[in-house]
Amino acid sequence: MTDTLPDATIRNGVDTTALFATIDAVKADPELGAFRFRATNRWISGTHNRSTVDGFHGAKQDMAHEQPFELHADHPAVLVGRDHAPTPVEYLLHALAACLTAGIANIAAARGVTLTEVSSTVEGDIDLLGILGLSDQVRNGYQQIRVGFTLRGDDPDKLRSVVEQSRQRSAVFDIVTNGVPVSIDVDAG
Amino acid sequence: MTDTLPDATIRNGVDTTALFATIDAVKADPELGAFRFRATNRWISGTHNRSTVDGFHGAKQDMAHEQPFELHADHPAVLVGRDHAPTPVEYLLHALAACLTAGIANIAAARGVTLTEVSSTVEGDIDLLGILGLSDQVRNGYQQIRVGFTLRGDDPDKLRSVVEQSRQRSAVFDIVTNGVPVSIDVDAG
16 A cells, blocks of 8 residues: 555655554554554574564554564674574674664654664663673673664664653663563463 | 584583683682673664674673674564564564574583473563553563473472572573663764
8 A cells, every 4th residue: 555655655664644544543543553463483402593573463463564574593602502593682683773773763654754874773781690690780681771872864863862752752771771571471281 | 622522511502611611710710700792783773783793702702703793673564564584672682582592402411300391482461552652550571471391301399499500590581581781872974
């Protein structure tokens, strides 16, 4: 559908007509906004495992991606794995960069701000003393994460304002900075 | 190196000799445990962007994965994207499942517990009223995440205990449940 819209509604590759229509639709019927995302994972061997991302629930219906996505994870040799794929903590950095960047593109489009480049480096510091059980004073996860964005396009102040708005409305930024309750159930047969 | 070790040190695909040697090495020289992971991301168009995961720092040196990994992200059409790849919030679920599962494999191996199956489903609930800016009462990120594990292998009590220990030592579980400070710098030219 998006390909048949006049070019004027597309900015930064974002279909702004569809974006505003989505906001209006959820505003009119808030139940459309209740989404549930899902991944199923299967252990392969050692630290190597694979998730499948396929269906999700949203807009009052079960939906499917256009194709199922398979995501592998592993540890490098220095962390006693076979390095078949990125580590889980690297996937988390990708999730953070990707969410902020998608938000930047959407918000810029909605504001009529043109982007020519959005690139970023995300780094996280982690001390293995936690994970390895060698210190109760050291947390298991990242101690801090730094994101460095480079943006080119319209006026620099407008670009900075777009990044700030993306930070304020990013799902993954909220999850990573504020935390989420996680329950774990186990079927051990 | 791991392929030349006697089979007796490999359990569940985990090289337990290397695992215990790693713990001993970091115990003897804690600076070996200071790791820094990194992803670089580049916006493509709309909500579609791509991260590269290549090098990291650990064990007092800059290291590289055996190959660079490329990770795409996008939104499905219902969220005004082109569905080229999983969403950022789905990558986060994968990171959580993968980290807990790698921990289960390692801990089971260290305890002499045999696994024949580890599978899981991870679900997260998110209400778009937050992201879309339609309510200040609704958070942007997941409101809760549920992980359901199925394990087969040794005695069920031992399997449950392994999952609990993995939860207590998982980097991504810690990040997602407790949060991490994230700084964002912007170069807007």
